[in-house]
Amino acid sequence: MEPGFAASEIDTSKPHPARMYDAYLGGKDNYAADREAVRQVLRAFPEVRAMARANRAFMQRAVRFLAGEAGVRQFIDIGTGIPSAGNVHEVAGQVAPGARVVYVDNDRCKLGCAHAWSAGTDARTLSACMR
Ligand SMILES: C[S@@+](CC[C@H](N)C(=O)[O-])C[C@H]1O[C@@H](n2cnc3c(N)ncnc32)[C@H](O)[C@@H]1O
Numbered sequence: 713m714e715p716g717f718a719a720s721e722i723d724t725s726k727p728h729p730a731r732m733y734d735a736y737l738g739g740k741d742n743y744a745a746d747r748e749a750v751r752q753v754l755r756a757f758p759e760v761r762a763m764a765r766a767n768r769a770f771m772q773r774a775v776r777f778l779a780g781e782a783g784v785r786q787f788i789d790i791g792t793g794i795p796s797a798g799n800v801h802e803v804a805g806q807v808a809p810g811a812r813v814v815y816v817d818n819d820r821c822k823l824g825c826a827h828a829w830s831a832g833t834d835a836r837t838l839s840a841c842m843r
Pocket of ligand 1: 730733767768771790791792793794795816817818819822840841842843
């Protein structure tokens with residue numbers, strides 16, 4: 713379990729799919745190369761932004777249902793990614809304060825982001841491949 717990563721592991725000169733996903737969602741964890749790639753993708757496939765938002769909204773609806781109606785209090789988010797708003801611990805915590813969340817990703821850079829945005833919460837991060 714090692715959430716830290718070296719800044720040298722991040723190449724901001726090339727677009728990265730996770731940072732592009734963040735850009736589709738209107739997040740702030742992306743760079744000029746990511747935003748330019750997003751512009752090019754959206755020129756060819758304008759529906760991609762709506763698809764990313766629908767995917768994210770589904771995750772949030774599912775967590776809200778599980779924490780609310782189903783009474784789930786422990787969550788494992790496998791493939792956390794880097795989006796910085798509306799994450800599982802935030803959505804679950806709104807419905808069920810005290811719900812516990814573990815974020816798992818096999819990309820240490822993304823897990824580093826999760827570690828940063830979940831700092832000061834009960835959420836934990838775990839670097840692992842789920843295959
Ligand atoms: C598109 S992001 C998902 C973001 C977020 N969960 C959401 O739904 O908005 C997919 C993530 O899955 C991670 N991932 C892919 N294969 C994995 C594996 N075998 N084990 C753990 N994480 C994996 C990637 O590193 C990436 O961060």
